[in-house]
Amino acid sequence: MRKIALLLICISLIACKKENEINSSLPAEASLVQQLEQFPSISLFTQALAICEDTLNASPNEITIYAPTNDVLSAFLQDAGANDFTELKANIGSEFYRAWLGCHFFPSALRLEQMQTAYIPTLAYNPLGQQIHTYSQREKSVLALNGQYVNLISRDNTIPSGILHISTEKMQVPTITKLVSANGNSFSILKRALLLTENSLASLLNREDQMFTLFAPNDAAFDRFFQDVGCSDLDGFIEKFDNQALENLLNHHIIRGSVDISSLNGHNIKSLYQDKELSINLAHGNLKVSNNGGFEAHIVQTDITAFNGRIQLIDQVLKLP
Template structure:
């Protein structure tokens, strides 16, 4: 009996020691030569302490050395030292989630990162889990589920650049009809260029089903290309608020919202979900606060008609 108690205490002691022996996010990167540039970047951006904190629970999408070298070359930086510290810090925090998410828990959706547009306004990225894990339709996870003491690391093949609202929409296939509308070649307004600008913009983005319903409302409209140019341009402008980053918490109940098209609508906050009242048609806001570097996107279930 004494022997069994002794062995039990020994194994319990070993189990208690395991977390202390497991490296942190920073320790894992330091122990792996292929993440040496990441370590240098974390040091330069003063993020080592935050990512070395054993009480934290984080997910890091970690670019390898090749990813960093490609990032530096693409942005005409001769070395890591040439990247402005504020820029580097923002880019690195865009690779971090505030919870530990193993690959089996990741979903196809927008995630909020630790990078911020402004205080308390986290930048988003779109993660797609169909056929692997891809971020913003461009960055692939190449080595998943490296467990560490303060979370999990997924190695990625590119540095994830903080995305503007156009990139965030392009990444999500549920906005493919909206993208098709915005990129129609016969439009007089270049919406992609406009919405890729400095902003800020607030976009109320109709889902694919919203556009399907719009086309079904007119027998002459079999596709987005059948919608008259003037009508489509007015409709698209009616979904944009220029000059403001209006997050869900900024919306005022029933206050007029002036759109890029010039007309207004109001938003009713009295129900379970916010409802846009736009003349004879209404739309439910089904997702909020997809934050880009130049504005914010809210998904809606109906195309608004000015």
């Protein structure tokens, strides 16, 4: 048994050495497609990249790639009813195809242990050219991206352009709803509240054909709000008022369009609740959003971007005027 174990270790070391030799033999100016062609288990991902008509298939520096295996992408093509990626691109449109592919890329070279729990930018862009984010959550060697656990069969591979991880999952193009749902640390109450509204605001903010901006109160903000209105929690609020009151409240936190919030300093914007106005102001270096009822909140994180809009994280619930 000991000899067999030693033999397996030797085989593993030889395989690792061979892979490193393949990587180190690539010239620094090799295109990204050429670099990924050295990894047979992701040949379908390399094909998907090869038909992407933009800078993704050039040779960017200092990037991280989470590349799905051939089995994953083969099943994906079958589910999508496409024979290959050229057909998939034609079916879903170049814009969405590029966004889907770009969600597998991050603009800095990060080994697994360097991934943080945060919203981080990808190399995907929404229809307005705004850089899409992913919610990354890591605990030791366990990583989730947009709420989806990532099983890495090979990690921290060094290529001339950065770091390659090979995964048994493909990335999803995040909507506002998906970015809220993924962040259980800050938005567990908001996630459930959006689902409980009479007309399902979660579905509205999951649409890919419309743009919105959501002023998103975190859990601490909701806890303070419930206490202020004499409720113990979200269920208590619905019981005391009703689902329509919850929908009205949340609609007051949504505006149409995906806006760069800093560009709205000094402007009034209309929420989805009866076109009631919200004001954006910069005071003492801090952006604030307020309504004409005098309730205001600090915008503590700006312009978290999804395919269909943006999230502005705020520290207070905006009460209805």
